[in-house]
Amino acid sequence: MTALLRYQTELLLRSQRWLPPVLLYGIFLAVGAQGGDPVLDSLGVAAAALLPVTAWLVRICATQEPPAARHCAAAATSPARVHLSCLGAASVCAAVLAVAGTAVITAMSDPSSTDHQTAVPRLSAAAAGLLAALVCALVGAAVGALCTWPVLRSTGWSVTATALAALLVLVTTGSPAHTAVYGLVSGSRTGTVHIPLLPLAASAAIAAAAAAVVCRLTSRRG
Template identity: 40%
Template sequence: MTASAVGRGRVTQGRVSALLRYQLSLLLRSQRWLPPVLFYALLLVAGWFGGQQYGDSLGWCAGMLVPVCAWLTRTATSAEPDAARSVVAAAVGARTARGAMLAVALGCGLLLGAVGGAFEVATSSAPIGPHAPIATIVQDGLVAVLVGVLAGTALGALPIRGRAAGALALTAGSLGLLVLAGSPVNAAVRQTFTSGQLYAVTSLPWLALVEAVALLAVCAVVAVRAESS
């Protein structure tokens, strides 16, 4: 690798880092992240009961992350003023700018998932009677939490115009991901709810995780392409 190629790589890396910091600062300064974060905290408290079992509490956390991460992603991708968006798009490209927004939203969603998962683990208890190993139950639950973050971010990334249409799409999409049998979120949460049973199949919801990653990748590509069209 030549010195010029190394130099170009460092310049590109520096631009990407600066763009991520810029998008994150926009989101934080706008304070529009507060409503979804407070909503998430309210949902965690509403689903918390003394002595709740690990599988139930982590499954609840995973499911609630879907609408929260969808809302947060929608907020992150609309926090930039139109004039600033045009300037950034001219400087780095519309697709790169949109990709940075989604990366920031995903990072924030992962942080929420980590905090929520840690809260549920710290405040939950083991199932009563014979049950699967605690480590296995917690592993299933944490994978389900990750599935919820990925699926929620994918939903929020969809380029839907209009505030009312966006809110309706997020609500309907969240419900669909939670209740439809073919949804990766539904599969992961159902397995988490039953992971405490003695003879439960606790092989980790890997298939649901792969499906959630694929869903996020597809929605991100659609969003990035729509930004420059």
């Protein structure tokens, strides 16, 4: 599995198809988080931005391999393991973005509440922001997995479904991503840091379930 994961990651990096989603993430951060803004608010923006970016990365990894090469890899291992390595490669790249984005936002932001009256511990804020980013990355991975091949074969329908689903899970009450981001933003009003452990567990379960579903479909259709 490690070799497959390394292969899919190298394939993604060499194709340079990762550039558009990574640039989109950078644009989100540049527009939504300015130097001197309250740290928790800015970390909320960074976490939310990672969700559609991760979904995009999953779509790229799921469809980047030529059919002949994918069939060869599937014959050597199994279609499910190959597809799981695609999801893993996208998730690893999203995790790297989460760490980098959290570090940059934490360093450039003001460690205070929204009204700049209450101090916010920078390390605690960074921990909460990183976990919220990972929550959004896991939910984004689930969205990307369920909105591309083998669930949806049409590129047009896949892109539309991915965009709509990413928006819905960010704004729907009860979604782990919404809960994690809202915890950062609401905590910023009072200078309170909320660590999103329950949303992280829920998002991990959702991502695992989505991966199981699409890998089973891959085995049937691959």
